[in-house]
Amino acid sequence: MTLAPGCAVRVRDDWPERRGPCHIRTPHYLRGHVGEVVRHLGDFANPEDLAFGRPAPPRPLYHVRFQQTALWPDGRAGDELLVEIFAHWLEPTQ
Amino acid sequence: MSLAADIDSPRLLAALLDVLAAKGIAAPEEIAARIEITDRASPALGAAMVARAWTDPAYRALLLADGSRAAEALGITMRGLPPLGVLANGDGVHHLVVCTLCSCYPRAVLGYPPFWFKSAGYRARAVRDPRGLLADFGTVLAPTTRIRVVDSTADYRWMVLPERPAGTEGWDAARLAALVREGDMIGVTLVQVGVPTGSPS
Amino acid sequence: MHDIGGVPRFLCEPVDVSPHALTGFDKQADALRQILGAKGIMSVDELRRGIEAIPEAEYHRLGYYQRWVRAMAETLLRKGVLSEAELRAALAT
Numbered sequence: 001m002t003l004a005p006g007c008a009v010r011v012r013d014d015w016p017e018r019r020g021p022c023h024i025r026t027p028h029y030l031r032g033h034v035g036e037v038v039r040h041l042g043d044f045a046n047p048e049d050l051a052f053g054r055p056a057p058p059r060p061l062y063h064v065r066f067q068q069t070a071l072w073p074d075g076r077a078g079d080e081l082l083v084e085i086f087a088h089w090l091e092p093t094q
Numbered sequence: 095m096s097l098a099a100d101i102d103s104p105r106l107l108a109a110l111l112d113v114l115a116a117k118g119i120a121a122p123e124e125i126a127a128r129i130e131i132t133d134r135a136s137p138a139l140g141a142a143m144v145a146r147a148w149t150d151p152a153y154r155a156l157l158l159a160d161g162s163r164a165a166e167a168l169g170i171t172m173r174g175l176p177p178l179g180v181l182a183n184g185d186g187v188h189h190l191v192v193c194t195l196c197s198c199y200p201r202a203v204l205g206y207p208p209f210w211f212k213s214a215g216y217r218a219r220a221v222r223d224p225r226g227l228l229a230d231f232g233t234v235l236a237p238t239t240r241i242r243v244v245d246s247t248a249d250y251r252w253m254v255l256p257e258r259p260a261g262t263e264g265w266d267a268a269r270l271a272a273l274v275r276e277g278d279m280i281g282v283t284l285v286q287v288g289v290p291t292g293s294p295s
Numbered sequence: 296m297h298d299i300g301g302v303p304r305f306l307c308e309p310v311d312v313s314p315h316a317l318t319g320f321d322k323q324a325d326a327l328r329q330i331l332g333a334k335g336i337m338s339v340d341e342l343r344r345g346i347e348a349i350p351e352a353e354y355h356r357l358g359y360y361q362r363w364v365r366a367m368a369e370t371l372l373r374k375g376v377l378s379e380a381e382l383r384a385a386l387a388t
Contacts, residue, residue, distance in 0.1 A: 017298075023344040025248045027194050029221065029301045031354065042177070044249040044327070061248055067218035068243075070297035072222050078240040082181075083220060084190075097379050099353070101386060104320055104360040106368055108383035111327065113377045120330045159378035171373035174333070194300030196343055197359070198330070212359050214299055215308030222301035230310045245300060257343035282312075 003062060007037040009090040011064075023051030026089045027035060028082075034093055035066040060087040131291060132206070139170055140203040140253055141274035143180075145166035145267040148258045155257060158182055163195050166204055175202050175251075182255040183281070186240050188227070189254045190281035193246040200251040204276050211280065221245055231282040244281075254281040297343075324360040326365065333364045337370050345370045 013032035016022045021058065025047050041061045049056035064085050068075030098106060114120040130212045142165060147154035157164040161178030172178065178200055181189045193199065194217045199207035210216050219227040224241045228234070235241065244252050262270060277283035299305055317325075331337040347365025350355070359367065371377050 021344075021348070023347060025195060025342060027245060027247060027300045028222075028298045029194075041128070041179075041250060045249065047340045047343075050338050051339065051344035055337075061250075065242075068241075076225070076241075078243045080240065081245060083245045084249065084250055085095065093132055096369060097370065098365055100364060103357070103364045105386060107320060107327075107364045110364070110368055110371070110377075110381055111323065112369075112385040113381045114386070117377070119334065119336065119376070120327055123388045124330055125326045127324055128329050129322045132322070132325060132329070140320075144357060187341070192300075195298055196346070206317060210310050210312050213308075213310055214355075215310045218299045218302045218305030218308070219310070220300075227310065231312055242304055 002040055002060065003037045003087070003090065005037055005041070008093045009037055009062075009064060010033055010034050010093050011085060012089050012091055014089075020032050022049055023049075026085055027083070028081060030066065030085070033066060033070055033085060035064040035070075035083075037090075038063040038065050038082065044086075046086065046088075061085070062087065062090065065092065095105040099168075106268075112172050135170075135202055136205040137274070137276035137279065138271070139165070139168070139205075140200070140276070140279045142168055142267070143203060143253075144255060144274045144279065145271035147255055148270055149267045154182075155277075161203075161253060170202060172202055175265055177250050178203065178252045179252050180255050181242075183257050186208045186239055188235055188281060189244055189252075190220060190224050190229075191244045191246060191252045191254060192217060194211060194218070194221055195247055198246040198251055200279075202251070202252045203253060204279060208276060210282075228282060231277060233283050253279050256285045259287050296352055297347045304338060321360040324367075331367065331371075336376055337367065337374070342366050349382050361363050 011026060011033055016024060018028045040094045041063055043058035043063050045056035046059045061084055064083055068079040068081060069077050098226060104126050115122060143157060157180050161180040162172040165178055184190055197207050197212045199211060220222045222244050224243050246252050273285050273287060278285045328342060332339055346362050349362060349365060372379060
């Protein structure tokens with residue numbers, strides 16, 4: 001499945017670092033927050049597997065835009081964040 | 095405590111290099127050659143790309159569509175390196191690049207990441223207080239300008255295409271390139287006329 | 296602990312914007328990391344995992360490339376690229 005530009009997505013509110021050794025590229029400050037897909041950047045080997053020397057199948061990577069006001073109590077309206085996030089960290093919003 | 099934790103870093107690196115040389119994994123000549131290649135990349139490469147984009151609309155389009163191909167078009171080797179993405183400032187939007195998780199940096203076109211880019215203060219503040227952070231660099235944006243902070247978390251490396259400063263009409267690419275500093279291409283500073291290159295960015 | 300975007304502890308930390316030249320140690324560590332990656336011996340993701348495994352107090356005490364060297368040594372030992380005995384022998388010379 002490819003997410004189309006403009007899709008609203010939620011970053012999974014998951015904390016694998018609390019369950020044991022792991023390596024993830026999804027910053028803590030985005031977990032559980034809603035953003036908007038800007039574009040599909042390509043498919044890349046999953047770093048969560050690469051870090052442990054496991055077979056690492058390619059996963060879709062998206063550029064996702066967030067409003068600063070949605071992330072921080074002191075965020076400034078109009079300012080944004082643009083972050084690369086792997087598809088398996090994104091879920092559709094209701 | 096592990097063995098590696100007990101040894102001071104210069105001794106540990108020297109011992110690692112000894113063992114890896116003996117195993118044929120990394121000979122001293124390979125290390126020296128790699129340092130030489132890495133030293134060759136510098137902000138002058140990125141500056142040449144920026145100046146070309148300012149003077150050649152077709153190149154600007156290529157740069158924004160595929161930064162790696164645009165770098166290769168100027169003779170920069172990108173094979174085997176992470177893809178380069180380039181984001182244009184303008185139309186009231188200013189980009190600021192950070193890597194909050196480590197220090198991902200467009201090394202192929204800017205060289206080694208500067209000290210500030212790797213610092214905890216920079217990494218923590220860029221995503222939350224970008225205007226306060228820019229003030230540390232002496233940069234003040236118009237209140238109407240929107241900041242788009244780019245957190246470089248995964249497989250791309252990001253560079254900013256800054257806005258061409260006023261007063262440079264008719265300048266050729268070489269003269270323009272001399273204006274562009276590394277910080278301008280990360281978004282911590284704005285390109286200025288009359289600032290000597292090589293000054294702190 | 297490496298994942299510090301927006302973390303309050305660092306929000307008041309000024310950024311030292313002055314130029315810092317890399318040392319020979321820094322460049323050697325950087326070159327070794329590149330060679331290990333190019334030869335498929337240690338990926339950049341394994342390096343990051345190694346850096347993230349450094350205990351917090353030590354992480355902040357160590358310099359940037361000191362963390363790399365520490366993580367490279369731990370990773371190469373763990374993967375059996377070199378042994379503790381080999382490293383000890385090299386440290387003794």
